[in-house]
Amino acid sequence: MSDVMIRVPAEVRDQFAAVAEARGTSLRALMIDLADQTLTPAQITERAERTRAVLAERFGHEVTDEESARMRRRMREATAAHRATLRGDAEE
Numbered sequence: 307m308s309d310v311m312i313r314v315p316a317e318v319r320d321q322f323a324a325v326a327e328a329r330g331t332s333l334r335a336l337m338i339d340l341a342d343q344t345l346t347p348a349q350i351t352e353r354a355e356r357t358r359a360v361l362a363e364r365f366g367h368e369v370t371d372e373e374s375a376r377m378r379r380r381m382r383e384a385t386a387a388h389r390a391t392l393r394g395d396a397e398e
Contacts, residue, residue: 322336322337354374357369358374
């Protein structure tokens, strides 16, 4: 296994350290876990294509580009709202 140094602000390092501690793991293991869970654009495209194929094959539904764009917008909005709630700055 090779070592890599990544420079981040102290607050980011401290956040990662706190998450690792809360999970009962090391910072190294946390970084490996995050990398394993993070998809590349090519992997995202491949999963989207597989999902479209399953929807067409099993349910007879062809997902249009418009539907796909609408769902991406909704997911971005939901993610932003969730993050705002976690930060405590969501609209009341």
